[in-house]
Amino acid sequence: MNNEWVRIKYLNFYSVHVRAKTEWKFMEFISDDGLSGISEITDTQLQSSVSKIIAKLSNKLRDEKISSEENLIEMIPQEEFANTDLNYATAISGIRSAFLDLYSKRLQVSLSEYLAIKNKSLKQKKEIIRLYANINRSMLPDDNGPVDRSPDAFNRKAKEFEKKGFNTIKCAPFDECNSPFNRKDIIPEEAKIGLERISAISENLEKDTNLFVDCHSRFDLNSSYFLHDELKDRNVKWFEEPVDPEKNKEDMKKINSYSIIPTAGAEMVYGTKTFMGLIEEEIIDIVMPDVKFCGGPTEIINLDQRLEDSNKISMHCPSGPVSLLTSAQITSSINSKLPLEHAVDEVDWRHELLLPYEKINDGKFVLPNGNGVGASLNLEIINKKGKLWQE
Structure with a gap:
C-alpha cells in the first residue's frame, strides 16, 4: 500500500x-x-x-x-x-x-475494504448497512412552500417508511420551540404540538419498531428534564440533542445523568479527540460523526479503535447520496451495530444522482461493487x- x-x-x-x-x-x-x-x-x-x-x-x-x-x-x-x-x-x-x-x-479496493484494513479492532466487515428513516427533511418546506406538519402527517410519513422495511423512525418535531421559555415548572407550551406529533407516531408503530427523536438543541437544562419524562412515557428510544452537547457540556452532562433514554448528538464535531472527550466525560451516550464535518472516514475509524464499547457510534447523515454512500462505506468498517441515518423522501429523483443508482432495499443500504466509494456523480x-x- x-x-x-x-x-x-x-x-x-x-x-x-x-x-x-x-x-x-x-x-x-x-x-x-x-x-x-x-x-x-x-x-x-x-x-x-x-x-x-x-x-x-x-x-x-x-x-x-x-x-x-x-x-x-x-x-x-x-x-x-x-x-x-x-x-x-x-x-x-x-x-x-x-x-x-x-x-x-x-x-x-473499495473504500470500506481500505478502511477495514486500517481498523485493527474490526471484528467483521458488514456488506449490508441497516438504516433508520429520518422523516424530518420531508416535513420541511418544499418548492411550493410549507408542507403539512400536523400530528397525522407525521404519523402517515412514519407508517409509510415502516411499511418500506425501516424498523427505526426518527422525527424532529420541536422546530417551533426556542429556549428560554416563560415557565420553568412545566413542559413548555411550545413543545406540546411536538409531543402530539410523537404520540401520533408512537401510538401507531408496530411493537418492534423504534422511535428516535431529534430535538435540534431547542431546549435548555430545565425544560429538558420535563421533556425527557414526556418522551419516556411515549416509548422514545433515542434522545438527541435537547441542548448542544459541545456548546453546553455541563447542562448536557446533567441531562445525560438524569436520562434513562440513550442520549445522542455531536453532529458538527471535528476530530477523534473531541468525540472521545464527550464519551469519556459522559456528556452523551452516543456520538454522531458527520462525514461532512468530522474530518472524514479516518477520524471515525480512529474513534472506533479507541472505544471499549463499539455501540457508541451512529453516523449523522441527513444529506445527499454521496454523504450516505460514504457513510455506509465507513459504517461497514466499524464495529457499531447501531443503524445509519437516512433522510427519506426529500426528492423522488435522489437515487438517480449516482451511477450506479443508490440502492436501498427493505430499510437497508446495499453497498455498490467497485473501487473507492463505488459510484460516480450522474452528470x-x-x-x-x-x-x-x-x-
Missing part, C-alpha cells in the same frame, strides 16, 4: 437544487491519469460557502505526489483550524474524504438540476 501515490490535477465543484433552500454540493479531485475522487460538501447549515476554502487549500496539493492521507494533511497546515471553525472543518473533511475515494481507487442529472464550476 505504501508504494502507491496519486497526483491531483483538477478540482471540480457540483451542486443540485433539492427543495426550497436546500442544495446538495459536492467536490471532485481528478488525478493526472484520470482517476476521480468525490465527497459531499453540502453547507446548508453554514453562513458561507466552503468551496473557496477548498480551492485555496487544494492549490497546495495540485501536482504534488501524495502517498497517504497523512502526507496530504502535512500539506495543509490549516487543518488545526478545523477544531474551531466549521467552514474549515467542512472544507478539510471534504478534501480528506475525496482523497480517500481517489486513493482507494488507486489501490483498486446528466447535475446538468438538468444543478451546475458544475471551478475555482
Whole structure:
C-alpha cells in the first residue's frame, strides 16, 4: 500500500437544487491519469460557502505526489483550524474524504475494504448497512412552500417508511420551540404540538419498531428534564440533542445523568479527540460523526479503535447520496451495530444522482461493487438540476 501515490490535477465543484433552500454540493479531485475522487460538501447549515476554502487549500496539493492521507494533511497546515471553525472543518473533511475515494481507487479496493484494513479492532466487515428513516427533511418546506406538519402527517410519513422495511423512525418535531421559555415548572407550551406529533407516531408503530427523536438543541437544562419524562412515557428510544452537547457540556452532562433514554448528538464535531472527550466525560451516550464535518472516514475509524464499547457510534447523515454512500462505506468498517441515518423522501429523483443508482432495499443500504466509494456523480442529472464550476 505504501508504494502507491496519486497526483491531483483538477478540482471540480457540483451542486443540485433539492427543495426550497436546500442544495446538495459536492467536490471532485481528478488525478493526472484520470482517476476521480468525490465527497459531499453540502453547507446548508453554514453562513458561507466552503468551496473557496477548498480551492485555496487544494492549490497546495495540485501536482504534488501524495502517498497517504497523512502526507496530504502535512500539506495543509490549516487543518488545526478545523477544531474551531466549521467552514474549515467542512472544507478539510471534504478534501480528506475525496482523497480517500481517489486513493482507494488507486489501490483498486473499495473504500470500506481500505478502511477495514486500517481498523485493527474490526471484528467483521458488514456488506449490508441497516438504516433508520429520518422523516424530518420531508416535513420541511418544499418548492411550493410549507408542507403539512400536523400530528397525522407525521404519523402517515412514519407508517409509510415502516411499511418500506425501516424498523427505526426518527422525527424532529420541536422546530417551533426556542429556549428560554416563560415557565420553568412545566413542559413548555411550545413543545406540546411536538409531543402530539410523537404520540401520533408512537401510538401507531408496530411493537418492534423504534422511535428516535431529534430535538435540534431547542431546549435548555430545565425544560429538558420535563421533556425527557414526556418522551419516556411515549416509548422514545433515542434522545438527541435537547441542548448542544459541545456548546453546553455541563447542562448536557446533567441531562445525560438524569436520562434513562440513550442520549445522542455531536453532529458538527471535528476530530477523534473531541468525540472521545464527550464519551469519556459522559456528556452523551452516543456520538454522531458527520462525514461532512468530522474530518472524514479516518477520524471515525480512529474513534472506533479507541472505544471499549463499539455501540457508541451512529453516523449523522441527513444529506445527499454521496454523504450516505460514504457513510455506509465507513459504517461497514466499524464495529457499531447501531443503524445509519437516512433522510427519506426529500426528492423522488435522489437515487438517480449516482451511477450506479443508490440502492436501498427493505430499510437497508446495499453497498455498490467497485473501487473507492463505488459510484460516480450522474452528470446528466447535475446538468438538468444543478451546475458544475471551478475555482
